[in-house]
Amino acid sequence: MKIRRSGCPINLTLETFGDRWSLIILRDTMFGGRRRSFRSLLTESIEGIASNILSDRLQRLTASGLLTRAADPGHKQRIIYSLTESAIELVPLMALMGSWGMRHALPSKELSARARVLEDGGPQLWAEFMDELRHIHLGSPAPAVSALAQMQAAYKASIPA
Structure with missing residues (x-):
């Protein structure tokens, strides 16, 4: 179980997705008009996120229930990330x-x-x-x-x- 600094709802929200890159990933997935792959998030964001940071934030956002990941039926090696209801x-x-x-x-x-x-x-x-x-x-x-x-x-x- 993850230790939380406090029970404050603002703090808990920030601990869930409050860093810059997590918000940018959510923004790009939300306003991109489609579900996103790692590659599309890496190459299409105007902020230029590094691949290791993107990988880490995708894992965090998936673990926190804001994104889901699934195999792309059209490409065996591609994972597609989708927003959850919580993210929407x-x-x-x-x-x-x-x-x-x-x-x-x-x-x-x-x-x-x-x-x-x-x-x-x-x-x-x-x-x-x-x-x-x-x-x-x-x-x-x-x-x-x-x-x-x-x-x-x-x-x-x-x-x-």
């Missing part, structure tokens, strides 16, 4: 972190586009996004509205021509 329930927290970052951290216009869509859409869009993530990662029925498509369209529109 982090959407409101990610949306609020994005909103805070837009106001206080001077982000780029392009990389703020998705956060702005989530902020403007509020809890209703967050719920739609979580339903879409449940479809992608947990196999539930597809939602009628694609929050990911709205965020992707905003991102593309923000890129200078």
